[in-house]
Amino acid sequence: MATTFKNISTNDVVSTRTLLNESIPLTGTILSGTYADNNIKYYSHGMFQSVYDYPYLSSSANHVVDITMGYSADSGLSASVALQNSKKINTYNQMAQMLVGYDTTGSIMKFDQDGNIAGGGTKLTAVYFLNFARLLTKDEIKKGSVTFAIATGSFGTEYSGVKTLTDSGAENDYRINSPAGEYGILYDSSLTASGLVYYQAGIAVITASAVGPFANFSTGSTRSNTLRSSSIDTNGDVLRKRVQNISFNNTTELNSTIYFCRASHNEFNYSSNPTYLSSSKMVVKNVSTDVPVSYITTVGLYSADNELLAVAKTSEPLKKDPTNELTLRVRLDY
Numbered sequence: 001m002a003t004t005f006k007n008i009s010t011n012d013v014v015s016t017r018t019l020l021n022e023s024i025p026l027t028g029t030i031l032s033g034t035y036a037d038n039n040i041k042y043y044s045h046g047m048f049q050s051v052y053d054y055p056y057l058s059s060s061a062n063h064v065v066d067i068t069m070g071y072s073a074d075s076g077l078s079a080s081v082a083l084q085n086s087k088k089i090n091t092y093n094q095m096a097q098m099l100v101g102y103d104t105t106g107s108i109m110k111f112d113q114d115g116n117i118a119g120g121g122t123k124l125t126a127v128y129f130l131n132f133a134r135l136l137t138k139d140e141i142k143k144g145s146v147t148f149a150i151a152t153g154s155f156g157t158e159y160s161g162v163k164t165l166t167d168s169g170a171e172n173d174y175r176i177n178s179p180a181g182e183y184g185i186l187y188d189s190s191l192t193a194s195g196l197v198y199y200q201a202g203i204a205v206i207t208a209s210a211v212g213p214f215a216n217f218s219t220g221s222t223r224s225n226t227l228r229s230s231s232i233d234t235n236g237d238v239l240r241k242r243v244q245n246i247s248f249n250n251t252t253e254l255n256s257t258i259y260f261c262r263a264s265h266n267e268f269n270y271s272s273n274p275t276y277l278s279s280s281k282m283v284v285k286n287v288s289t290d291v292p293v294s295y296i297t298t299v300g301l302y303s304a305d306n307e308l309l310a311v312a313k314t315s316e317p318l319k320k321d322p323t324n325e326l327t328l329r330v331r332l333d334y
Contacts, residue, residue: 005302006267008259018254021145024136026064026246028149033241040240042233047087048131049236066131067236069208070095071227072110075125082228091232095129099198099205101179111205113193115175115185126208126227127195128239130246137202142249143184144171146197148204149244150211162244163210165194174199186210211242254333261299261328268320269294293321299328 030039031051038055048068054061070092071077078085093108100109100117109117111124132141148165170184181200185193194210197203208227227235270276271294276283284293295317301310312330320326 012260014258016256020252021142021249023249028243028245031240031243049233063133069128069235071126077228084231099180124207128206130204132202138250138252140251141199142251143174145249147247151242163188167197257332259330263326265322265325291321296320299330
């Protein structure tokens with residue numbers, strides 16, 4: 001335990017912020033059949049499905065993304081005959097109240113195509129939701145790094161074309177009018193707004209029309225009828241089979257506080273180690289006229305009431321005597 005303390009002034013402390021990015025490629029084969037869908041977990045409630053990078057019963061499987069869909073009550077798809085109609089509406093409302101919020105009347109606002117909620121404009125009333133696992137997104141998705149490649153065409157010929165959605169330019173052109181944080185617009189190659197990506201929440205919202213017309217597995221119905229007449233799980237399957245590739249960069253925010261611990265020439269020349277003295281004499285001195293000397297191996301950071309908060313070790317003992325001064329740079333990452 002230290003017996004000598006030195007106060008650290010504000011001039012000796014500096015804070016930094018570093019953003020670390022990692023590329024996350026999510027190939028379509030993981031979503032659409034590498035493991036014969038054994039990596040897809042369905043639930044009895046039928047509200048969403050979970051995708052894993054290995055068969056989900058494997059101990060090494062990692063949760064990748066949850067997929068679901070929904071539409072607003074006034075979308076034109078809502079009908080008493082629609083399969084899971086209330087669940088699709090509830091899913092849309094749940095995601096909308098979390099990502100878009102409420103208007104001045106207390107009503108849940110709809111997803112807006114260009115993010116200009118106050119200006120009205122086109123609303124996204126039938127959408128797919130992809131909720132990426134925190135394991136992939138870390139603190140947030142990096143702006144301008146998102147790419148979705150989705151096959152288009154009728155089911156069975158869905159590979160007749162590929163539509164690529166990106167948030168290109170979102171580094172400087174993103175929206176902040178969401179209770180869930182910042183989000184960007186997903187555009188296709190013709191610069192048509194086709195979805196939204198919420199960076200801190202790690203959620204992508206893709207309008208159903210961006211996928212293009214497709215047929216159900218068994219009924220041969222069109223897109224709108226599939227959204228209405230098929231279950232959420234079936235709609236999720238249809239989207240999964242069309243995903244060619246998903247890629248983005250995640251972001252880990254590393255905050256650091258750097259303390260410059262300065263030992264001037266007349267400080268810390270004596271050690272508090274009990275072996276420093278023997279019979280009241282300094283062991284490191286050969287004769288009484290030798291200058292005092294110590295070897296610094298540890299720096300302790302203490303609170304105002306002298307409670308030890310952090311300890312840093314030097315790579316090797318540093319010799320300290322009245323003829324030199326030391327500045328030790330201690331960094332705390334969090």
